[in-house]
Amino acid sequence: MKLKKIHFTFLDDFITYDCGECKGVCCYVNNNLVVDTYSAVKIENSYTPLSAFISKIGDTSVLNCGKKCWFLSDKGCIIKDLGISKPPTCSLYPLQILSTREYLIVSYISCPVYRLGSSKYSIKYEDSISIINQYINTGAPLRELSPNISNERIEEEVTYQENFKSSVLLKMFQENSGLDYNKKFNYYLGIRWNKKIMSVPIKRTLDYWDIYKKVCKELEKTFNFLDESNIIHIITDQFLNQIENHKTLRLIR
Incomplete structure (x- = not known):
């Protein structure tokens, strides 16, 4: 598959946010989480109620975990404590991808605790590229x-x-x-x-x-x-x- 160039629609290392501040507001949505192959196999073979909620959309493994994400606790996200990798869907947020013939257009989604240069985490192009590639490699469909x-x-x-x-x-x-x-x-x-x-x-x-x-x-x-x-x-x-x-x-x- 031909590698596409990545174009960002926002400034590098300028948008900041702190997930601990909002306590996971973005986790209170209809969570159909794209998961990597390792995590999908682990969940499917876990013989727990989670295995019933793994499905396939084409070649992409998806975990449906309800209106409030099952992995959200008072301490934050606990999915890694269960030996499951952080879903690429979650890693990608607060970014979204639009695909063109030659480019992946990466835009910023409004985060509830959006700041400009004054919070714990900033969105850097360099860090985002590996996350974008990880999401692409899951085979999840992109907006075109x-x-x-x-x-x-x-x-x-x-x-x-x-x-x-x-x-x-x-x-x-x-x-x-x-x-x-x-x-x-x-x-x-x-x-x-x-x-x-x-x-x-x-x-x-x-x-x-x-x-x-x-x-x-x-x-x-x-x-x-x-x-x-x-x-x-x-x-x-x-x-x-x-x-x-x-x-x-x-x-x-």
Whole structure:
């Protein structure tokens, strides 16, 4: 299988979080955990109730452990205490992967205890690569970018985003706007991989940054009443709606 290049949509070693602070909020979801081959065999042969919850999706082993993860305790995750490797699903969080023909696009998912450079753990590109490869090697299905998006458009977007990270985004973090407000900009490049944006020629998206900033500014007061992990959904919805309005205005003109 051809190795794909990895493109990150956020800054290196800048986003931080502390799992001990939130006590595993991300573990309270419908947990279908991708597990490695070693752990799958160990669970299947354990003759415990766990063995009934291992299944196969294609070549991928999945453990279904309920709404609240069975391995979450008052002390945190205890899965390693049972001799089972940490599931690649959990290791990958708070990142998500979008696959294109040539690239793996790695974006940040909003974590409840998201910080900027002020917590115990930071997300580093170098550390993330091995985790991404581990997840890929499980054979778990990935989200795919629409095949209608050309290679040229994808390459243009990657170039735009790399330039953006090294210039515009860094300058933004030096501005005087509030730190909590600035946090929202780490979502921007990930949202740009939405089909609605990728279907538009790159030259027509260059002013989307200004639209995004306006959306975040207008929603800033709302952020005070929402969990961090929910904010991204509102920002994305409002941003894409504004883009649609923007495109309509251009057609009218």
